[in-house]
Amino acid sequence: MSTFEAVIGLEVHVELLTATKLFCGCSTAFGATPNTQVCPFCLGLPGGGTPVLNKRAVEYALKTALALNCQISPEITFDRKNYFYADLPKGYQTTQHFQPLGKKGYLTINIKEETKRIGIHQVHIEEDAGKMVHMGDILSTPFSRVDFNRASVPLVEIVSEPDMHTPEEARLFLQKLRNTLLYIGVSDCKMEEGSLRCDANISLRPLGSKGLGVKTELKNMNSFRAVYRGIEHEIERQTRILQEGGEVTPQTRHWDEETGVTKAMRDKLVAESYRYFPDPTLPPLKISEEWQMEIRSSIPELPDSRYTRFIQDYNLPSYDADVLTASRELGDYYERALDTYREPKNLSNWIMSELLGLLNTHNMDIVDCKVKPHDLGNLLKLIDEGTISGRIAKTVFEEMFATGKKPEAIIKKKGLTQISDEGTLLKIVEEILADNPGSVEDYHSGKDRALGFLVGQVMKKTKGQANPQMVNELLREKLKK
Amino acid sequence: MDLDFANLMAEQIAAAMKGKKISPAELGDTLFRRSTRAQKELNLFISFDQKHIAGEIKRIEQHLPDKNCSLLGVPLALADNIATDDQKTTCASRFMAAYQPPFTARVVSQLKENGALLIGKTNLEEFNLGCSGGSSFFNSVKNPWDLECSAGSGAAAAVASGLATLALASDTRGELRQAASYCGVLALKPTYGRISRKGLIDIASSLEQIGILGRCTSDLAIALQVLAVPEPDNPSTLQIEAPPYASLLEKPEENFKIAVPTCWNEASHLQDEVKNDFQEQLENLDKLGLEVNFVTLPHFKDASLVATMICAVEAFSNLSNMDGVRFGHRETGKHLQEMYIETRSRGFSSKLKKFITFGGLTSTPKYYDTFFRRGQKLRTLISRELESCLAENDLLLTPTTPFKAPSFAAPVSGKEFPDPAGYYTAAANLSGFPALSFPLFYEGRLPGNLQFIAPRKHEAALLQIASLLEKEFSSHRPKFALSLQEV
Numbered sequence A: 001m002s003t004f005e006a007v008i009g010l011e012v013h014v015e016l017l018t019a020t021k022l023f024c025g026c027s028t029a030f031g032a033t034p035n036t037q038v039c040p041f042c043l044g045l046p047g048g049g050t051p052v053l054n055k056r057a058v059e060y061a062l063k064t065a066l067a068l069n070c071q072i073s074p075e076i077t078f079d080r081k082n083y084f085y086a087d088l089p090k091g092y093q094t095t096q097h098f099q100p101l102g103k104k105g106y107l108t109i110n111i112k113e114e115t116k117r118i119g120i121h122q123v124h125i126e127e128d129a130g131k132m133v134h135m136g137d138i139l140s141t142p143f144s145r146v147d148f149n150r151a152s153v154p155l156v157e158i159v160s161e162p163d164m165h166t167p168e169e170a171r172l173f174l175q176k177l178r179n180t181l182l183y184i185g186v187s188d189c190k191m192e193e194g195s196l197r198c199d200a201n202i203s204l205r206p207l208g209s210k211g212l213g214v215k216t217e218l219k220n221m222n223s224f225r226a227v228y229r230g231i232e233h234e235i236e237r238q239t240r241i242l243q244e245g246g247e248v249t250p251q252t253r254h255w256d257e258e259t260g261v262t263k264a265m266r267d268k269l270v271a272e273s274y275r276y277f278p279d280p281t282l283p284p285l286k287i288s289e290e291w292q293m294e295i296r297s298s299i300p301e302l303p304d305s306r307y308t309r310f311i312q313d314y315n316l317p318s319y320d321a322d323v324l325t326a327s328r329e330l331g332d333y334y335e336r337a338l339d340t341y342r343e344p345k346n347l348s349n350w351i352m353s354e355l356l357g358l359l360n361t362h363n364m365d366i367v368d369c370k371v372k373p374h375d376l377g378n379l380l381k382l383i384d385e386g387t388i389s390g391r392i393a394k395t396v397f398e399e400m401f402a403t404g405k406k407p408e409a410i411i412k413k414k415g416l417t418q419i420s421d422e423g424t425l426l427k428i429v430e431e432i433l434a435d436n437p438g439s440v441e442d443y444h445s446g447k448d449r450a451l452g453f454l455v456g457q458v459m460k461k462t463k464g465q466a467n468p469q470m471v472n473e474l475l476r477e478k479l480k481k
Numbered sequence B: 001m002d003l004d005f006a007n008l009m010a011e012q013i014a015a016a017m018k019g020k021k022i023s024p025a026e027l028g029d030t031l032f033r034r035s036t037r038a039q040k041e042l043n044l045f046i047s048f049d050q051k052h053i054a055g056e057i058k059r060i061e062q063h064l065p066d067k068n069c070s071l072l073g074v075p076l077a078l079a080d081n082i083a084t085d086d087q088k089t090t091c092a093s094r095f096m097a098a099y100q101p102p103f104t105a106r107v108v109s110q111l112k113e114n115g116a117l118l119i120g121k122t123n124l125e126e127f128n129l130g131c132s133g134g135s136s137f138f139n140s141v142k143n144p145w146d147l148e149c150s151a152g153s154g155a156a157a158a159v160a161s162g163l164a165t166l167a168l169a170s171d172t173r174g175e176l177r178q179a180a181s182y183c184g185v186l187a188l189k190p191t192y193g194r195i196s197r198k199g200l201i202d203i204a205s206s207l208e209q210i211g212i213l214g215r216c217t218s219d220l221a222i223a224l225q226v227l228a229v230p231e232p233d234n235p236s237t238l239q240i241e242a243p244p245y246a247s248l249l250e251k252p253e254e255n256f257k258i259a260v261p262t263c264w265n266e267a268s269h270l271q272d273e274v275k276n277d278f279q280e281q282l283e284n285l286d287k288l289g290l291e292v293n294f295v296t297l298p299h300f301k302d303a304s305l306v307a308t309m310i311c312a313v314e315a316f317s318n319l320s321n322m323d324g325v326r327f328g329h330r331e332t333g334k335h336l337q338e339m340y341i342e343t344r345s346r347g348f349s350s351k352l353k354k355f356i357t358f359g360g361l362t363s364t365p366k367y368y369d370t371f372f373r374r375g376q377k378l379r380t381l382i383s384r385e386l387e388s389c390l391a392e393n394d395l396l397l398t399p400t401t402p403f404k405a406p407s408f409a410a411p412v413s414g415k416e417f418p419d420p421a422g423y424y425t426a427a428a429n430l431s432g433f434p435a436l437s438f439p440l441f442y443e444g445r446l447p448g449n450l451q452f453i454a455p456r457k458h459e460a461a462l463l464q465i466a467s468l469l470e471k472e473f474s475s476h477r478p479k480f481a482l483s484l485q486e487v
Helices: A055-067 A167-184 A224-243 A289-297 A303-314 A318-324 A328-340 A344-361 A373-384 A390-403 A407-414 A422-435 A437-444 A449-461 A468-480 B010-018 B024-042 B050-063 B106-113 B154-160 B175-183 B217-227 B245-250 B262-266 B272-287 B300-321 B336-347 B350-362 B365-392 B426-431 B459-476
Strands: A004-015 A079-082 A092-095 A102-111 A114-127 A131-134 A144-147 A154-160 A196-206 A216-221 A251-256 A261-267 B045-047 B075-079 B117-122 B146-150 B166-171 B186-189 B209-214 B257-261 B291-295 B395-399 B435-440 B448-453
Touching: A004 A167, A004 A224, A055 A102, A055 A114, A055 A154, A055 A167, A055 A289, A079 B300, A092 A114, A102 A167, A114 A167, A167 A196, A167 A224, A167 A303, A167 A328, A196 A224, A216 A224, A216 A261, A224 A251, A224 A261, A303 A318, A303 A328, A303 A344, A318 A328, A318 A344, A328 A344, A328 A373, A344 A373, A344 A390, A373 A390, A373 A407, A390 A407, A422 A437, A422 A449, A422 A468, A437 A449, A437 A468, A449 A468, B010 B217, B024 B045, B024 B050, B024 B117, B024 B154, B045 B154, B050 B117, B075 B154, B106 B117, B106 B166, B106 B217, B117 B154, B154 B166, B154 B175, B154 B209, B166 B175, B166 B217, B175 B186, B175 B209, B175 B435, B175 B448, B186 B217, B186 B459, B209 B217, B217 B245, B217 B459, B245 B459, B257 B262, B257 B365, B262 B300, B272 B291, B272 B395, B272 B448, B300 B350, B300 B365, B300 B426, B350 B365, B365 B395, B365 B426, B395 B459, B435 B459, B448 B459
Parallel strands: A216 A251, B075 B117, B075 B166, B257 B291, B257 B395
Antiparallel strands: A004 A154, A004 A196, A079 A092, A102 A114, A114 A154, A131 A144, A196 A216, A251 A261, B045 B117, B166 B209, B186 B209, B186 B435, B395 B448, B435 B448
């Protein structure tokens, strides 16, 4: 039985965060009543006017191309891709065919402790189509509705080189891409709302071969998990066909999340001709060096360099750096807290276990977190200064998380300050020893566990406010006697 | 009525309206009576009715106190591929026969705001595809000078018959000027972008421009002044203020240097009559003391073919929105694909279908380089040749069409490819340069024409030369093509 290698390329469509559409003043807001964000132009009505290019969209696309290390075309054209479909109001899509904005870029992913570079074939601007609303399954729907609110919303399409070979690589690439786009703030990249959409081209070849096999295009993967599972399934399907001596049919396939299989949509036996030609209503646009410089300087630090910096400057393990740079907001949060509390690893531990833990439990994002970075820093300071114990700190933090109150206020209100007064503690220790003669005996007969029990009793009595270190020391001293 | 608007210039009509020498109500009645009669004779309208004319009269009465209305009460005809929100806009296509746009073209609003009175929407070839007849869902328009001949367009016929003082229609490869030539009226196709194209249902965006039809230069100047207002939110329009055309006409430039392309007499189907008239006019210009030079424009002769090819590719794409999903005609089908095919097969004329099929073929990857890309290169070449010629000369002069209004019985063009009517006119569309067609009248013969092309943005030069010639020819101004005065 021969062994195959999968060759995977991704085509990613990303909606840009502009307030208005690519060529008209209609709003791009998500979730409006269908067909309320439309005008004669984006509805493709006869005489509906000429396109007025949204400069902000070009700016965002340029930012994207630069962040993905692309070469930028000095002059770009807008071209028409002509085809008929019910979601395409004008009967053509304005895209970039002849002179796309960016070419030959790359992104790196970290896989199995290694860094791998994935090529970006091109980055270009185009308009979105409307949205078909099917009644149930796409293949059996008796009729479909169309919502044109999305028609002409600005997109960038990012086409990768076929440099990926496993579903995991594809998922990592897509996550890195999403993260990068979120860092530069050009899109909200919400796969569930369709503002980030990913199609995959998948083919197999005998391991060691350099050629390319027959590919299928996989659509309708609406989450990272779906991308992973869809590609995994498609590789399995193609492997089975080839191992049985069959041939893969070039076709577009649809990932079905519920049944977990890919289904054939249409065959691609005849090369599609979209009759591309330059859009006669849009003149070529110059992308000047100055403009590129200006946009380049507006790009914030990207995940890769921040990751490296976190390891070098803060001495963080690569795992911590990876987690903390996974989103721009989390990285920003960490660094802002660090301004208050200068113990990078301690802070990282707290964020990764406590903060992310609570966010996860409540299914929240860091941007929704009520705890101000400065307040978290202060909380950790209070632990280090011995004002509260680590255990109390967790309780305080839970309240901070729920209410957004400052740690000092919570501690004061609830009287949670640590008891570090030797006289007070000694009195309690003596009481506990008197109440638990059995444990004292156990301790003296060599059972170290008994000490832990006695510490616990002191903590219980003080509602956790006793300074645990001091309690330990006092107990040992008393037990010696 | 003391004054018949048909004998008056736009300026005089506006003055008479302000001076209450013409009553709006009577004007409305007369226009409706004459339109009904003209429609019966010529088939020049697609939409016109008493109710709309009455509405227009009411609107104009409200304008009366406003002294700044330069077109107050001036009857206007509008080609039916320019959108109006109160009347259907059909583009003379079956597909669009019931289409009611939810908006009005900017040009229409501009003229109406200045008091113009919209009589109705005029007939044209389907989507303004040429002037040679056979594609309008509403049949051909008869020429007011000879009912056996084609008028080219309802807009030109409306002006020629004295019904409309002004008309707006579009010019893709020369349709506006060709129809003006057949009907003996003036036509001005301004520089591409000088007048807003908002609300024009264009078949070929890069070529097509709305132009003005009229009976005298001064009327064209007034209309152009109203229309040539920069549209800041539309980058496809010229962002420069227009010069004061009317005052430029008062002191016309008289030392024009005029170039004539040596290939002017190489047009196929060039009629002897047209050839002789043109030669005679060259002598006339000489007598007027104007300098006439013959120039070689090696690719001028290819303009019609190149424009046809580009027009077809753009038409294929521009008309792709006509799919029956959101508006217009719709046939039923078992599935989407079949619905498209049925709808478009029945919604379009066979002439248009052939044309867009040609455009679809020309833009397939197989023929893209051989035809379309080569056509684009030729377009650049033709524009450059014109530009350098017009750097040396003020105007380029040719006949407008190689032949006079073609008869229905023996049409000159229509089957040939490219349409021979576009031989002289297409270069101005390819280059975006302004052009003007000037009518010549002869006793007992169909009108002839001269075409002038000026450098980009130099509409003033076109109006000045027309004004100069107008004075020369004032003695042989003819009576109207159709006697509607008694109606």
